[in-house]
Amino acid sequence: MKKNMNRRNFLKFSSAGVASALAASTGLVSWTPRAEAATINQTFNITEGFITQPDGVDVYFRGFSPDTASLTVPGAQMIVQEGDTVNITINNTLGTDHSFVIDGLVNSGIIAAGSSTTVSFVANSAGSYLYYDGLNAPYNRLVGLHGAFSVMPSGSSNELYAGSPTFVQQYNWVTNDIDPAWHDAVRLNTTPTSTFKPYYFTINGRSMRVPGHADYADPAIDSGYATDTRLEGSIGDRTLVRILNAGMCVHSMHFHANHVEVLARDGQAFSDIWLKDVVRLPNNIGSVDVIYPFDPPPDAHPPVTTGSFPMHMHDEMTQTAGGGLYQFGAATTIKFL
């Protein structure tokens, strides 16, 4: 099933095969609350390379990677709890300046080419955040320097914020829109001059594959099977999805089989929880937090409790790759177990 794994995501300057980069994520986010705040240490390496898109085109990316010999886009999901002290060391292996920013929490300032820095901050407010490179905005962020950072309410395992509707499992989806011309300009250390025109659309760095395609159902490649993206649950497995938009386009997230409860947008909790089958996702670090309830699909007759359904963006240009290839865009599968 897996073909050309060493081509899917390879380092520009590495001669060794780097197979694990896209598979580095560890599935849905696991979390055990603590009574006391802790100190969390994390290291990121800013690296570069190419990622093969669904139509076979290799596109240049940079990422916050786990080591200097790999490329991970987006960077690893982080989850901490309110009050934790977070120390993040960033090694910039590239010849360009970068930074590490979480709006409202931390801004490293310039991390010069070839240098390292450590930022320390207290995660003082529960919620869903994007970490990203704020330099050369928005280009460095768009070419892959971003990832999800979640802060749990203190001592809680099942709330977005203290007193929120509860869930039993949680996922992060980081979306992006990819214009290869812009990525190539960044590769050449120039500023893009063309109008932004995305050709690829991703969730957690991957696009959809469908039955009949060689990479269908490969969790390292297919966003419908990637364990950090695909929603799986049995009836009642209420699932928090923290959706963060690293890209430039406003999107419309359409969930099949269940309406979602919309808890927050751009970090602002709603006092009234609306039930929606479509949720607007703002662009440029916009976010929305929803709970997919995994209720039996209400309109099935006879009733069902199992099945596979899509979540896809309804601004359907996003369901393409390379200007065609419908179904190879920003989508995933919701699996009722």
Place this chain on the structure above:
Amino acid sequence: MFNIFERHTPMMGMGGGACYVYPDAPATIGEVTPDITFDRGIYMNGSMTMDDGVNVEIWGFTDGGGGNQFPSPAIRVTEGQIVHTNLTVNGMMWLHTIHHHGIEPSQENDGVGHYSFDVDGTYTYQWKASHAGTYFYHCHTNTVLHAEMGMYGGLIIDPPEGWGTLYAGGPTYDVEAIWACDEIDSSWHNLNWDAGTCGGDVGLNSLNPDYFIITGVDGAQSALTDPGVAVTMNVGQKLLVRYICAGYLPQRINFGGLTATVHMSDGRALPKPVQVTELETSSAERYDCIFEPTTAGVYEVTVDYLDWVTGAVVGTARTRINVN
């Protein structure tokens, strides 16, 4: 258990070169006698004449007979009914599905090709109308193109009280309008049904609309007066506007000085209705808005279609609420 991926082999390279489509028309699992039935066929030779005189090719669903209505004929049922939607596709040339958007049936009846099948022959979609509200239905084969080509229609579930009540025990209305607001990129409207499915850049990542329509009527001028779009009502009456964001771009609808009370969205009642003078929406959202104008007048409603990157207005459709 029905396992679609073992039963079906995707059709690749057949005929016009379609890839990643899944032709089939199996028996409906657990089929029962329905409370109401809708027959739908396909037309792919329709056209819409714009206010500038240009004819744009339109595809859609028929009611099983002749006629090329755009939008496709509405499906209107009552809460609690078991519904059959019989889709017939004479599949020598093309494939299509019906996804009842916002309706949440079983996998086999959800109308998404790569999770079930693209209808080749006749398939009976069976579903239960569980929640009153405003929905729509559209094709989910090569969706990016087929929905843009016009393959959609309204889908309304009335509560047991029937026409005139939004949801069971909910607000009432005397006048109803259905505004499906959509944009058209005419450069897409000469593509084949399977365009791009085997790869290649056919431009489906880039929507650059040149027409902006409301419920199948050009919003440049015609929708200002078209009796199927523009509203005429009296002071003292309650108007329900069922707004459907049928396009792909974000929209901003401004009610021309009137205040809407939004009672429902996406087929679900809001915990508390909200009052707005305009709404910002995104693709496939629905909002059910009730107006109780107290002053006679002509209120011009504008629908701005927004660039998905910059938010700039790329086009505007207009209609009117005439209050006597």
